[in-house]
Amino acid sequence: MQEAISHIRSEKRKYILRVQSAALKSIHDYMYENGVVQAMPIILSPETDPLNHPHFDASVEYYGQKLHITKSMILHKQLSLLNDGVDKIYFMSPNVRLEDGKLRESGRHLFEFTQVDIEFKEKTKEDFIKFTDGMIAEVYRRVLKDCPDDLAALDRKLAAPKLPLKVYESADLQRQYGEHFEKVASEAAKDPFWILNYKREFYDREDKKTRGYYHNYDVVWPQGYGEALSGGEREWEHKEILRKMNERNTDMKAFETYLGVSEQGLIPRTVGGGLGIERMVRFLTGQKHIKDVTLFPRVPGERIAF
């Protein structure tokens, strides 16, 4: 308990909160100016992101229905765009992922965090990249303008990135840097950058002609801070979704309703991504461990005081 109290009381926490507030403000402003409507997050639902890495289940029962705590709102983002009048949407979406405790020391993992989760209809990855470049530039601009004293107090030097952010193919980086290319490229970079094409969850679109090429991406923070955003164009065709679920041994029972929608040919053609707030603030403020940007740390495997 005393350690948790000291954590909240640490002087640097106030500088970090100010930088976070400026960054969040710039994102809300950018969304509003670009006509991206804000919908409210969902915490419990019968179907949630399957994720592509091992973790513990988190669910509760309510009136006989098993409800999962949101791991990501990817499925809900797609469904929200079923409305003909809504083309651009975002959620400030808390995600709970009960990760293995061995991730404790990564410095980049919390078992709870918040994503700015964005999805556009009838747009391409090029559209999304351009939009996101603008958003990231706005975050830098606002923080540099409103928080020079906070950055100085944190001994953090930031310089606005050159736009457009650079875009790399994962295969090229892998050739250059080896297996841990995202990490090594992050350490080598001065500005955030894009990496295209990751083999991931069923919902990221795979090219029909070039199997094994995925129309998805990460944005990576520079200076070794690692992943900033993950996203992609999405699968919308029922038979492609089924094929990829089969490939991944996905329990289809767990996506019964989603598959019911795709079977009717209703999943909209969308593109989007999720930007991790805490990882962004960790980068902006130059913190070694991501727990330092939170008031109430949620480190995998660590006991929680508050």
Added chain:
Amino acid sequence: MQEAISHIRSEKRKYILRVQSAALKSIHDYMYENGVVQAMPIILSPETDPLNHPHFDASVEYYGQKLHITKSMILHKQLSLLNDGVDKIYFMSPNVRLEDGKLRESGRHLFEFTQVDIEFKEKTKEDFIKFTDGMIAEVYRRVLKDCPDDLAALDRKLAAPKLPLKVYESADLQRQYGEHFEKVASEAAKDPFWILNYKREFYDREDKKTRGYYHNYDVVWPQGYGEALSGGEREWEHKEILRKMNERNTDMKAFETYLGVSEQGLIPRTVGGGLGIERMVRFLTGQKHIKDVTLFPRVPGERIAF
């Protein structure tokens, strides 16, 4: 499933989302201009709001620790102000309250919703009332300015309220309107208004001289839309907290760490409140049932499709 799809696709949903986006934008702007820092919400924690009405438990286990899904961040709001450099804070905080299914027809209840949860240090209820009046005025101003077409499409007439909002004592309203005074007063009102003094949870401050008088409040939407915000000055003295927990038969084991902080005399003197986003949007857009302001309804006792 077809009903859930139709719900998302309903034309009015887009107008409602635009009004919601404008309202949220005005709140973020107002907070930023007033130096209220934004911290990220917590979804799981060992101790959460006990609430003062019956509901089902929602918890999970993670590495041997029982974690509750947030019912409100009241305790965390108070603890966040332990930092000497942080005097004003807010969270966009999703709350999960697994309510009894009999609340299904109230039109005002969801078992998940989001609060703008605000807390100030070393301020009084008068300060908080003034701040909140300004925030509510900004919400009206922004929605009236940016969303005239959306309001017209929803056949909703709104007029900016006269400031300061009126303030009533609950005892006076009870004499005038009887037991259900909040409901009746809401139906009779043209503008939002304040009601002071409710007997509630242990953390709302009770007057030391006039026992039974609580330094807390609700804001109520007019036209029968009911409760908008709930809050109060908070207890900070350990012996008062213990006395009130005893009075309410609170399981003190469930607040072991919080009581550990109060025992050290560390709970800051704060005042604050939580404004329900969905209830606000229901009022602004004139919807009969609160589920109509959500894309993914979470009505007590009703089966969830998505």
